[in-house]
Amino acid sequence: MISRILVCIPTYCEAENISRLIEEIFSLQIPGLEILVVDDASPDKTASIAEGLKGRYPGIHVLRRKPPYGRGSSGREAFIYALKEKFDIAVEMDADFSHDPKAIPLLLNALGTSELAIGSRFTEGGTDAERPKGRQILTQCANFYARSLLRIPVQDANSGYRAWSLKALQAIDPETLRARGPAIVHETLFRAARKNIKMQEVPIHFIDRKEGFSKLNLTKLARGYFWILRLALSGK
Numbered sequence: 001m002i003s004r005i006l007v008c009i010p011t012y013c014e015a016e017n018i019s020r021l022i023e024e025i026f027s028l029q030i031p032g033l034e035i036l037v038v039d040d041a042s043p044d045k046t047a048s049i050a051e052g053l054k055g056r057y058p059g060i061h062v063l064r065r066k067p068p069y070g071r072g073s074s075g076r077e078a079f080i081y082a083l084k085e086k087f088d089i090a091v092e093m094d095a096d097f098s099h100d101p102k103a104i105p106l107l108l109n110a111l112g113t114s115e116l117a118i119g120s121r122f123t124e125g126g127t128d129a130e131r132p133k134g135r136q137i138l139t140q141c142a143n144f145y146a147r148s149l150l151r152i153p154v155q156d157a158n159s160g161y162r163a164w165s166l167k168a169l170q171a172i173d174p175e176t177l178r179a180r181g182p183a184i185v186h187e188t189l190f191r192a193a194r195k196n197i198k199m200q201e202v203p204i205h206f207i208d209r210k211e212g213f214s215k216l217n218l219t220k221l222a223r224g225y226f227w228i229l230r231l232a233l234s235g236k
Contacts, residue, residue, distance in 0.1 A: 002031045002032040003032050003088040003089055004032050004034070004086065004087045004088050004089070005030065005032050005033045005034065005087065005088065005089045005090075005091065005108065006033075006034055006035070006036055006078075006081075006082045006085070006087040006089070006090050006091070007025055007033065007034070007035045007036065007091045007093065007104070008036050008038060008075070008078035008079070008081075008082065008090055008091065008092045008093070009021070009035065009036065009037050009038065009093060009094075009095050010038045010039075010040070010071055010074035010075060010078065010092075010094075010095070011037055011038065011039045011040070011042060011046045011047070011050075011095045012039070012040045012042050012046070012069070013042045013043065013044045013046060014042065014044075014046045014095040014096065015042070015044040015045060015046050015049055017095050017096055017097060018037065018046050018049050018050050018095060019049055019050075019053065020097075021095055021097065021101065022035060022037075022050065022053055022057060022060065023053075024101045024102075025101045025104065026057050026059070028101065028102070028104060028105060030104065030105065030108070032088075033059065034059035034060070034061065034087075035057070035059060035060050035061065036061045036062075036063060036078055036081060036082070037050040037060070037061070037062045037063070037095075038063045038065060038074045038075075038077060038078045038081075039062065039063065039064055039065060040065050040069040040070070040074060041064070041065065041066075041069070047062050047064050050062050061081075063077060063078070063081060065077060068180060070180040070181050071160075071180075071181055071182045071184060072177070072178075072179035072180040072181050072182070072183065072184035072187075073180050075092060075177075075184045075185075075188075076174055076175075076177040076184065078090070078092065079164075079169055079172075079174035079177075080174045080175060082169065083166075083169060083170065083174065087166075088165075088166050089108065089111065089163060089164065089165060089166070090163070090164045090169055091104060091107060091108075091162070091163045091164075092160060092161070092162050092164070093119075093160070093161050094160060094161070097207060098206055098207050098208065099119060099160075099161040099204070099206075100204065100205060100207060103119055103161065103202065103204045104163075106202050106204075107119060107161070107162070107163035107202055108163055110163065110200045110202050111163055111165050113198075113200065114165075114198045114199060114200035115164075115165045115167050115168040115197045115198045115199070116162060116163070116164055116165065116168040116192055116197050116198070116199045116200070117162060117163040117199075117200050117201075117202055118154055118156060118159050118161070118162050118189075118199060118200070118201045118202065119156075119159050119161030119162065119201075119202055119204040120154065120155055120156035120159055120201035120202060120203060120204060121139075121156050121159065121203075121204060121206045122143065122155040122156045123155045123156065123201040123202075123203050124203060125203030126156070126201075126203035126204055126205070126206070127203075127204075127205045127206065128206040129205075130206070130207055130208045131206075131208045135208075139158060142158055142224075142225070143155075143156060143157050143158050145225065145228065146158065146186050146228050149228055149229060149231075149232040150186060150189075150190045150193075150228065150231060150232055151193070152186075152189050152190060152193050153193060153199070154189070154199060154201055155201055156201065157185075157186060157189060158185060158186075159185065159204075160182070160185045161204060167197070168192055168197045171191070171192060171195040171197055172188050172191040172192055172195070173191070179227055181223055181224055181227070182224050183223070183224040183227035183228060183231075186224075186227070186228050186231065187227075187231060190231055
């Protein structure tokens, strides 16, 4: 029996990337795979561009979100959608090509022996070489901070490129996720670890975006660090 796979892509102003990303994902020809674009009212018409591809790719779904916006709440709604529509696997990834679509089959294969597969820059074979040195150091520090406070048993706690089995997705109870920003990747991983979900890291080559602009700034980083501390202190 073919598994139903939903690739969840949160977007905001990714008009320069979304068409090519969708095309590259479907070119992998993975049976049972569909795509959900979760858009935060992008003024550059990202959602409309994705909807315009439905004629070529019937497996495209577009969720036009209402406020509050943010990476966390969009990820939460994507997971809720995956469970509601009875998908067996949910893959989460960024829209800016920092996550190479060619790694999707590797993540899916890893679910054969695990319940959560994590695309990792810091496990053996993974790389994060293209970005400026300052960004790399900041990522490594943030990763150490999250792993230490939350005691998460993985090398790349900041990765947002993951494949979730149905069991893992149900275990984190998406309806009750609280993070609105990028810290959702830590909140979900923390919950999965507490539920003893079997995890496996898959090496990936993290690539800096070539088109569009990053939505991450110092304010969002600071909020993320605070959220991780709050999560560690509350234990839930």
